[in-house]
Amino acid sequence: MLEPKPLPVEAVLSALEKAEHYRLLGEPFAAESICRDVLGVEPANHRALVTLLLALSDQLGDGPAEKYRQASEIIVRLNDAYERAYYAGILCERRAKAVLRANGPQAGCMAYEWLREAMGHYERAAAAQPHERHGDPILRWNACVRILNQRPDLRPAPEEPAQDMLE
Numbered sequence: 001m002l003e004p005k006p007l008p009v010e011a012v013l014s015a016l017e018k019a020e021h022y023r024l025l026g027e028p029f030a031a032e033s034i035c036r037d038v039l040g041v042e043p044a045n046h047r048a049l050v051t052l053l054l055a056l057s058d059q060l061g062d063g064p065a066e067k068y069r070q071a072s073e074i075i076v077r078l079n080d081a082y083e084r085a086y087y088a089g090i091l092c093e094r095r096a097k098a099v100l101r102a103n104g105p106q107a108g109c110m111a112y113e114w115l116r117e118a119m120g121h122y123e124r125a126a127a128a129q130p131h132e133r134h135g136d137p138i139l140r141w142n143a144c145v146r147i148l149n150q151r152p153d154l155r156p157a158p159e160e161p162a163q164d165m166l167e
Contacts, residue, residue, distance in 0.1 A: 006040060015033075015038050019031040020051055042150075049078065057095075064099075086140075095114045096112075099114060119141050
């Protein structure tokens with residue numbers, strides 16, 4: 001099996017700029033790879049952790065369970081409550097959108113649940129929000145509300161009737 005070469009520490013800043021560039025070009029796997037190289041030499045690099053989390057969430061349509069799991073593991077590595085809540089919201093919101101794109105059975109119900117979970121994370125982020133963030137969680141919460149309001153097919157799963165125990 002081939003092993004990746006270690007990234008020189010001097011190349012970290014340039015590599016992170018490339019990772020962000022590749023994300024914006026719609027090449028999240030390339031961004032993911034670069035972030036993993038950076039984290040190989042600087043395991044706590046905040047910028048690499050956030051970019052990796054976003055690159056993984058960009059790939060939720062390509063294997064949502066595994067990418068979601070990997071991104072969730074990164075969230076717990078973030079240092080403050082605001083960022084953990086905010087990026088958990090981003091991850092849930094993007095999972096909802098991936099579910100909608102896949103358009104599988106119960107997609108509307110599943111997307112609804114993911115969006116509501118995202119909104120809960122955004123509310124927690126807003127409560128823990130440093131003032132300099134200028135309302136980012138509120139903007140994301142509002143985007144989720146608009147998606148739910150524009151899509152009547154997004155609704156909670158119907159409650160199953162209780163089975164009579166005497167049957």
